[in-house]
Amino acid sequence: MPTSPSTRDWWRGSVIYQVYPRSFADSNGDGIGDLPGITERLPHIAALGVDALWLSPFFRSPMKDFGYDVADHDDVDPMFGRLDDFVALAARAHSLGLKVIIDQVLSHTSDEHPWFVESRASRDNPKADWYVWADALPDGTPPNNWLSVFGGSAWQWDTRRRQYYLHNFLAAQPDLNFHCPAVQDALLEMLGRWLDRGVDGFRLDAINFCFHDRQLRNNPGRGMPAGDDPTAPAANPYSWQLHLHDKSQPEALQFLARVRALVDARGDAALLGEIGDELGMAMVAEYTAGTDRLHMGYCFDLLSAEHGAAYVRGVIERFEGMPGGGWPCWALSNHDCMRWATRWGGAAAPAALLRLGAALQLSLRGSVCLYQGEELGLPEAELERDQLRDPYGIAMWPEFKGRDGCRTPMPWESGAPDLGFGSGATPPWLPIVEAHRPLAVDRQEADAGSQLQHVRRLLHWRRTQPALVRGAIELLPAHPQVLAFVRAWEGERVLCAFNLSDQAATLPLPGHDCTVDVLAASGADGARLAGAQGGEPSIEFDPYGVLFARLG
Template identity: 70%
Template sequence: MHKPKASNNEWWRGGVIYQVYPRSFADSNGDGIGDLPGITARLEHIARLGADAIWLSPFFKSPQKDFGYDISDYCDVDPMYGTLDDFRALVRRAHELNLKVVIDQVLSHCSDQHPWFAESRSSRDNPKADWFVWADAKHDGTPPNNWLSVFGGSAWQWDTRRRQYYLHNFLTSQPDLNFHNPEVQDALLETVRFWLELGVDGYRMDAINFCYHDAQLRDNPGRGMPTVEDATAPSINPYSWQIHRHDKSQPEALGFLRRLRDLVDQYHDTTMVGEIGDEAGLAMVADYTRGSDKLHMAYCFDLLGSAHDAPYLHDLIERFQRIAGDGWACWAISNHDCMRVATRWGGGEPSPAQLRAAAALLLSLRGSVCIYQGEELGLPEADIAFEDLQDPYGITMWPEFKGRDGCRTPMPWSDQGPDLGFGSGQVKPWLPPAESHRALAVERQWAQPGSLLQHYSRLLHWRRGQKALVKGDMHLLPRHAQVLAHVREHHGQRVLCAFNLSGAPATLALPQGLAPAEVLHDSGADGARLDNGTLHFDPWGVMFARLG
């Protein structure tokens, strides 16, 4: 039954969402794998930090070939994580702490062990025969076209039952659902409704631009080995050698997003953030969020690569502002799929000042923000030995690309014990805790007034009171070789935000008429001063100032 549109207080607009990777957050039962009760027990850390919401990576029933991103039951909790009652308790405790709960939903594909796929592959004429993307072989037996899997090799897998190929954009055990079939959309929307009825406040939509494929199955054009960094795959992966014109990011997706928004809008104060993996990521963020009838917000991979200097970021923001209209971005510099930002931007020995500047920059941008667990601690990428790898992507692409395990190691809660407070200390965790994380543990940093964790918390709590930073417009100052500077403005409140994104001192002469009335020292910013209309920065210096 269709419900009327509910009210929405737009808590998400400018909100800060803390991403929890359940396998690695906290292990309550000592089996070496994080779980829902473990998350519930640690929610106070996230509330104390100053986040507005948590985003839970998948915890649904799954054979765990891709650690939950291969779902075999959309409406139940995998026993390794707990029960539905454990989930209800987590939501209840989060709401007591004024934290919203956003869950990760994977709609473009599921597990090959899902009952839908078991039925679909059983014959060519069963009721779910067209629920997945099936195609005949070419005359010589080869796959229908040249599409590639993100995880390596052809995107087509031969099935002996139907004597056809099925599409899998990721692992062969993750068959793609056929969104050209309205019954598939209806079934998936009902799974979305299930968790909304349980009280979730929103969704992170995994790989949402992969939902539709070109119905004609046309070949993708090639481009050869890329000469610049590709946002969606490393250059050693042939996936990055194609222009993905036909296997994803199809225009029909916008119609499904409107159906999805219509459903989510039936529940009070809900939101959706979409993950977009595409060469044209910024443009698609704009397309998928404009008009208030699709996603509320979305993010792409432009801040999840190695590029981060002032000219790059200036051009990126300028380009998005030019095309966004009323679209809304959700910015992130780390997540469970990429190298941790401390290593990716900071190298082998990241400067604490650089990490503080990165945090301040992220929280100054127009849009919402995602923070990945451990980012607030400055955790570097863990070095995982080949024999300890779990990620199938890394195992396939070793040694030039080690996969995603290095950013997924257990959260260091304590500097004591072999598992750093992650579990009981009696069972080896699913990934080895990183010794380099011991000195950065949560308990130690909460006890250190000058720690990065304390800096994040101070910045987050201060930002909540600055409506210009949460919801305001954004005006870039001219491009500079070292300094990124912009002004955020909301209902007469104007805040200058300036960041030296280099390891050398810098100066910035402010344009005429842009005289700061007050340097906001209580923001936690540091390493910058104002002198006769010119800003002077130490390496990685940051300034927030109120404008008259």
């Protein structure tokens, strides 16, 4: 049955809740989250008022990168359950009104994937060119200067073929060769099988890494980093190169056109892409332009510690200044970066800042990704070196502590030894964080003034505001402390204003109608309309104050 236009674009303005399966809910007491555990906790996600669920990888994997090293794209890893468990999860989510998006890692596989096992066996087997192989230079060194995101050369020597293979991440994650048509065909067939299983979309991991420069040209250097590469910490030499040849190649857009055609032919499924590139939002705009690429994309520009009014305004301007009508998806946290509460607010983020962050994220033009625990205002977990499991953090310690601090178990019950994550029979794979105990779901459910209740009210209120879901955005004049813009849809204009500083501020509203209806139901606080100053209205803000208003 054909899908109606209104159904096909459900993703536009949607709010997507990301679940990291290892850390969400453990149903069998083995210390690792699983699919049945997620199914049991789906009512919490649905009650928030989100539109979709994004599941990080649950496929069969040796877990060198905790599922982002896929060994079998079509099977569930036994630690997470069985394929039947996924089918039951999807059915339950759909019954609760939630779309289901699954993570797909296309740029690389595990070195235990049957494709790579065959490819590395010889230089003349049927899959010999399915991965990126290259001869050594005359002195035995790698083919060029490309670096791995996780440290060191992006090339690994293989004694079977006596060649190097490319790995943009771990050596256990060899890169597929997208210049080989058979690789693209095989991946498209795999995506089709998941569509047949009823998924509603794909989050495409590191999608701009799919293609490499055929000539294997060296990347130019830029010297010691100036801190302007949000894709890697300054301690990582990866940020010392301009990545012109190892990723973000123009051929990627041609492949995306094939993926989009597959998805569009199957109904209302959507594509969300992760874009890890120095160009940030400008690249997101390129990858979402028109109707033959991604539906929506996100980058790392708001996943950094920067969050002042000028910085956030610049991020918005970089996207809105690009042609093509693309659609962003705004994320403040995910499984790859320090939780935003700590990045923006330190070890003890002010409650007003937590409320502001949620309101800002839900007001920007685009869709939204909420990472598990973000609705609770969870801070980053402080872990010791011997508690780390993340190979990235282990390699870069202590200047960069990796990603485990945002992956600790979800706190469900404040009184339970393991915070309700599991049965307590086996210690969780990452430590329970005592700082999360007072922020557990059950504690916040009972507190009308909690961050959980605030986020829930915002999400339900936002659904009643089409200007915030689908409207255009118009930035108001720059202010040193305040970010303000107007969202407009079918004659309705909603003013959104945020004091992104810890000092009081005043924002003049020159040229705007003095009849302003404050949208009190939004739950915004710490700001108020002031009397006319010189004939013009203004807004007075407390530190981290927020105001939503309908312009008359």
